[in-house]
Amino acid sequence: GENVEQHPSTLSVQEGDSAVIKCTYSDSASNYFPWYKQELGKRPQLIIDIRSNVGEKKDQRIAVTLNKTAKHFSLHITETQPEDSAVYFCAATNFGNEKLTFGTGTRLTIIP
Amino acid sequence: NAGVTQTPKFQVLKTGQSMTLQCAQDMNHNSMYWYRQDPGMGLRLIYYSASEGTTDKGEVPNGYNVSRLNKREFSLRLESAAPSQTSVYFCASSEATLLGSTNEKLFFGSGTQLSVL
Numbered sequence: 001g002e003n004v005e006q007h008p009s010t011l012s013v014q015e016g017d018s019a020v021i022k023c024t025y026s027d028s029a030s031n032y033f034p035w036y037k038q039e040l041g042k043r044p045q046l047i048i049d050i051r052s053n054v055g056e057k058k059d060q061r062i063a064v065t066l067n068k069t070a071k072h073f074s075l076h077i078t079e080t081q082p083e084d085s086a087v088y089f090c091a092a093t094n095f096g097n098e099k100l101t102f103g104t105g106t107r108l109t110i111i112p
Numbered sequence: 113n114a115g116v117t118q119t120p121k122f123q124v125l126k127t128g129q130s131m132t133l134q135c136a137q138d139m140n141h142n143s144m145y146w147y148r149q150d151p152g153m154g155l156r157l158i159y160y161s162a163s164e165g166t167t168d169k170g171e172v173p174n175g176y177n178v179s180r181l182n183k184r185e186f187s188l189r190l191e192s193a194a195p196s197q198t199s200v201y202f203c204a205s206s207e208a209t210l211l212g213s214t215n216e217k218l219f220f221g222s223g224t225q226l227s228v229l
Contacts, residue, residue: 009152032216043202043220044155089154093216098143098162099170100218104154 002027004092006103013080014111021106023090024072030092033066033073034100038087047088048075077108085110114138118203118221125193125228133188133224135203143206144186145170145218146178148199155202161186193228200225 003026013019025033034049050057050064050073057064061080066073077084087107091100116137125131137144146158157170161180175197177189186205190197203221 006154034216034218036218043222044218045220046217049217098168099145099157099160100216101157102155104152 002030002092002094002097002101004090004101004103006090006106008106009104010107010109012109012111015080015082017080019077019080019084019108021075021088021090021108022072023074023092023103024070025092025101026071027092027094028068028071029094030071031095032093033064034091035064035075036089036091036102038089038105040086044089080110082110082112084108116203116205116219116221118201118224120224121222123224123226125190125226127194127228129193129228130189130191131193132190133201133203133226134185135187135221136185137205137219138184139205139207139219140183141205141207141219142183143208144180145204145206146176146186146188147202147204148172149202149223150199158188158201195228198226198228 006023031052036044037047038044048064050066061078063076087105089105090103093100119134143162145160147155156172159178161167164183167178179187201224204218206218208216
């Protein structure tokens, strides 16, 4: 089955700087890679996703890149703000699968 | 439109007690999931139901049972609770039956914090 590794487990970034979270996956058939954000005491929510037919996707200050050859994908947050403080989870699945496999999460802290 | 509703929000059990976590969605979604969240271990799938009438094991099914009562409701039962089942439990739903195609976004409930003493 799919195995997703996520690094780092914790990340502290000065407000205004950029943050990068990286994930690797094991199943070369995986083709869908979402990122979920979980604020303290809240439920996880989808913030961005990417499919294997594109290499990069942006949504305002958030971007995700995918390297299929190396089997890794990354979340980039630019101009970080205090409200970006949260736990971020990456995940992967392939077409026809019925479930996502999540990474272990990254706790991002934005330092004012 | 409430989305995904989970009950209860908090529960304390003694070892050996049983309980059922309830989950309902009002989005007419096909798939429903139960995850547990433990520090440093992310979200681990316990059981899922890709459509009404079907259920399948996830990564960590031992000690749990599920029922997909109808399209809206998916319950998780702990028959004999153990301290290792202390965790935060999330129910989720998705419009997709098969992932990796379209409409795979997961909608999560607000979670149940369960402590087993």
